Amino acid sequence: xxxxxxxxxxxxxxxxxxxxxxxxxxxxxxxxxxxxxxxxxxxxxxxxxxxxxxxxxxxxxxxxxxxxxxxxxxxxxxxxxxxxxxxxxxxxxxxxxxxxxxxxxxxxxxxxxxxxxxxxxxxxxxxxxxxxxxxxxxxxxxxxxxxxxxxxxxxxxxxxxxxxxxxxxxxxxxxxxxxxxxxxxxxxxxxxxxxxxxxxxxxxxxxxxxxxxxxxxxxxxxxxxxxxxxxxxxxxxxxxxxxxxxxxxxxxxxxxxxxxxxxxxxxxxxxxxxxxxxxxxxxxxxxxxxxxxxxxxxxxxxxxxxxxxxxxxxxxxxxxxxxxxxxxxxxxxxxxxxxxxxxxxxxxxxxxxxxxxxxxxxxxxxxxxxxxxxxxxxxxxxxxxxxxxxxxxxxxxxxxxxxxxxxxxxxxxxxxxxxxxxxxxxxxxxxxxxxxxxxxxxxxxxxxxxxxxxxxxxxxxxxxxxxxxxxxxxxxxxxxxx
Numbered sequence: 450x451x452x453x454x455x456x457x458x459x460x461x462x463x464x465x466x467x468x469x470x471x472x473x474x475x476x477x478x479x480x481x482x483x484x485x486x487x488x489x490x491x492x493x494x495x496x497x498x499x500x501x502x503x504x505x506x507x508x509x510x511x512x513x514x515x516x517x518x519x520x521x522x523x524x525x526x527x528x529x530x531x532x533x534x535x536x537x538x539x540x541x542x543x544x545x546x547x548x549x550x551x552x553x554x555x556x557x558x559x560x561x562x563x564x565x566x567x568x569x570x571x572x573x574x575x576x577x578x579x580x581x582x583x584x585x586x587x588x589x590x591x592x593x594x595x596x597x598x599x600x601x602x603x604x605x606x607x608x609x610x611x612x613x614x615x616x617x618x619x620x621x622x623x624x625x626x627x628x629x630x631x632x633x634x635x636x637x638x639x640x641x642x643x644x645x646x647x648x649x650x651x652x653x654x655x656x657x658x659x660x661x662x663x664x665x666x667x668x669x670x671x672x673x674x675x676x677x678x679x680x681x682x683x684x685x686x687x688x689x690x691x692x693x694x695x696x697x698x699x700x701x702x703x704x705x706x707x708x709x710x711x712x713x714x715x716x717x718x719x720x721x722x723x724x725x726x727x728x729x730x731x732x733x734x735x736x737x738x739x740x741x742x743x744x745x746x747x748x749x750x751x752x753x754x755x756x757x758x759x760x761x762x763x764x765x766x767x768x769x770x771x772x773x774x775x776x777x778x779x780x781x782x783x784x785x786x787x788x789x790x791x792x793x794x795x796x797x798x799x800x801x802x803x804x805x806x807x808x809x810x811x812x813x814x815x816x817x818x819x820x821x822x823x824x825x826x827x828x829x830x831x832x833x834x835x836x837x838x839x840x841x842x843x844x845x846x847x848x849x850x851x852x853x854x855x856x857x858x859x860x861x862x863x864x865x866x867x868x869x870x871x872x873x874x875x876x877x878x879x880x881x882x883x884x885x886x887x888x889x890x891x892x893x894x895x896x897x898x899x900x901x902x903x904x905x906x907x908x909x910x911x912x913x914x915x916x917x918x919x920x921x922x923x924x925x926x927x928x929x930x931x
Contacts, residue, residue, distance in 0.1 A: 463647070463699040466719055467654075470606055471646045473725040474633045479601050484727035485918075488597040491604070493912050494735060494888060495554040495566035496529055496929070497895035499547030501812070503530045504898055508550040511675060512543045526577040529929035530899050537574040538685045541631070545570030545678030551812050552674070552794055555876075556734040556743040557604075558776070558844065558852060561611035563623035565733060567677035568603035571631035571684050572596060575638040576922045584923075591638070593925055594918040599634045601730045606630040608729030613722030617661060617780075619713055624680040625658030631684035639688050648697025649687045654709050655701050656683065666783060669792040732850065735876030737887045739810040744777035745797045747871035748854035752804030754869050755856060759805055763824060765860045771801060772837040772855040772870075774844045782834045790815035801856065802828040843872070852877070900931075 479485070502508045512528060514520065514535055526540035527533070528547075535543060545567055548554050554566045573596065580590030607630040616623055632653040636646045659679075663672035691697075702709045702719050710718045739749045748771060759766065773782070783796040793799045793815040802825045803814045813819060840853040855870040873879045875887065889912060896905035908928060911917055917925075 464651075464702045466702055466721060467647055467650050467699070469721055469725065470629070470633050470650060471643055473606070474602055474637045474646060475643050477602075477725065479598055479727055481601075481727045481731065483731050484601045485594075485597050487730045487733065488600040488604075489912070489917070490735065490888060491555055491566050491600055491730065491733065492569060492597070493892050495548045495569050496544075497892040498551055498553040499544065500530045500899045500929075501553065501895040502547045502550035505550065505812075507671060508547060508674070511546050513539075515539050524578075524581065526574045527926045527930040529926070530931065532931050537578040538682050538689075540574035540577070541570040541635075541685045542675075542678045542682040543570070544573060545681045546675045549677050550674045551740050552742060553736050553740040553812070556736060557608045557611055557729060558734065558743060558850070559608070559611040560613055560615040560845075561617060561623050561626065562743075562776070562780075563607060563611055563626055564677065565604040565607045565627075565630070565729060566600075567624070567627045568607065568631045568634065568681060569600065570678060571635045571681035572599045572603060572638065573922065573926060574685060575635035575688065577926055579639050580921060580923050590921040590923050592918060593920050593922060595638075596922050596925075597918065599638060601727050602725075603630040603634045604730040604733060605725050605727060606633060608733070609721050609723060609725055610719070614714075614719050616658065619715060620660055621658040621713065622661045622664065622676055624677045627677045628653050628656065628658070628680035628684050631681045632687050635681075635685050636688035636691055639692060641688065641691055644697075645691040645694065647699075648695060649691035651697040651699065651701040652687050652690070652695075653684065655698060656687075657709070657713060663791075664780070664795065666785075666792075667788075669795060670789060671791050673791055673795075732878050734852070734874065734878075735884060735888060736874075737876045737884055737891055738874075739800070739804075740794065740812045740815075741800045741810060742781050742795045742797075743874070744774065744852060745781055745800050745854065746874040746876075747852055748773065748797055748801050748856060749804045749810050750871045750874065751854055751856040751869040752801045753808050753810075754871075755858060755866055756805055756808035758866055759858055760808070762860060763806070763828070765862065766828070766831055766858055767861045768859040769801070769805075769828065769832045770857050770859070771797065771832060771834045772853075773797065773834060773840060774853065775836050775841040776844065777854070778834065778836050784829070787820065790817075793820060797834060798829040798832045799825065801832070802826075805858075850877075 521536045525534040576591045607626045610626045636649045663670045781797040787793045803810045843849045843851040851872045853872040857868040858866045
């Protein structure tokens with residue numbers, strides 16, 4: 450990093466979680482080659498997903514300045530795929546909104562779920578803004594190596610918090626952990642001291658988090674596509690506050706009666722399940738084949754395997770049995786009407802029906818026009834979803850971390866298909882050797898959906914560019930602008 454950071458001695462009354470996160474951000478050197486390789490995959494995959502999302506007007510309408518017509522030209526961050534240059538707080542929102550819109554960026558599954566690359570908007574916005582300040586003062590800008598380091602650490606903070614702490618069981622959305630990770634890394638990139646990072650982190654916890662209302666029946670809606678972006682923009686705001694030496698609160702988590710643990714977690718303390726290193730980015734999940742909520746990815750893969758055998762016998766189906774994990778039972782097991790694309794892409798039965806019908810699944814399959822096909826609901830009505838206890842156990846096993854689904858179809862003549870079980874999706878670390886070429890193909894296809902071919906190809910070449918790590922983040926972001 451171009452600017453030194455001071456490590457202050459921690460005050461006596463300081464929550465361990467706050468100090469451990471701040472110490473990790475400021476003082477831990479990342480040495481894992483695999484972590485940096487995966488950080489590159491994560492960055493390009495998330496940004497490619499964001500470019501694809503620009504094809505959707507409902508996403509585009511949210512991208513831009515806080516006040517229509519205002520500008521940060523020459524001082525802001527370039528927004529990929531656009532002519533926009535925005536202040537860092539709104540840059541974080543816009544980039545994050547794009548990357549998350551289609552539910553196609555990376556995923557982390559544990560006691561809590563989430564998408565660690567949601568932090569990238571905050572990281573890029575902070576890195577670009579600080580780099581521009583540095584260059585005006587005669588200092589070097591941040592390089593992409595610095596960005597990759599920040600990605601690794603943001604993944605680790607969000608992911609390790611998710612390993613042992615379930616926000617969903619107390620009704621909160623996982624994007625609170627995005628806010629925590631983005632606050633820590635954006636404050637650091639902006640040049641905050643150790644104490645200022647602690648101050649910002651404590652305020653992020655005191656902020657609390659949004660309810661999961663928008664992810665569940667009967668209120669599933671598009672906010673789930675911009676909730677993480679909102680968390681990252683708030684993180685930037687808190688980081689800038691901390692740079693002004695706004696005070697922090699050392700026992701934001703553990704204060705009796707008024708701390709986060711008592712107020713929100715019902716007395717269960719927030720803890721870091723393991724020391725912070727580079728575990729999360731090395732084991733993160735990629736959505737390579739289908740833009741589907743990750744608990745259902747293997748169900749879609751199983752359905753597509755069954756497609757050739759059932760597509761001509763749809764009228765003969767009497768029952769479709771889906772075996773899944775406990776987490777999927779709670780969040781994507783839906784019957785009855787589905788009101789919008791956000792509802793459909795979080796419905797295990799809907800995405801399975803599309804796989805059986807079409808032998809594929811893409812983002813357009815969630816739109817209203819596609820959903821009018823009456824065969825989708827006819828298939829959904831024949832589905833029975835059951836928890837497989839072994840799937841639930843293996844889902845939480847740190848040595849497996851599977852996301853298994855199984856499908857078997859029964860016909861009215863008494864015959865049935867073999868049970869097709871898929872334990873690990875293509876983007877899982879256990880199948881990483883299969884994933885690199887499809888991931889790059891996904892990236893190229895996403896870019897070509899928006900850019901002219903020459904522009905798309907220039908960006909694609911950056912994926913494998915051996916000199917990328919030494920490239921300035923300012924130049925990197927310029928390469929994505931129209």
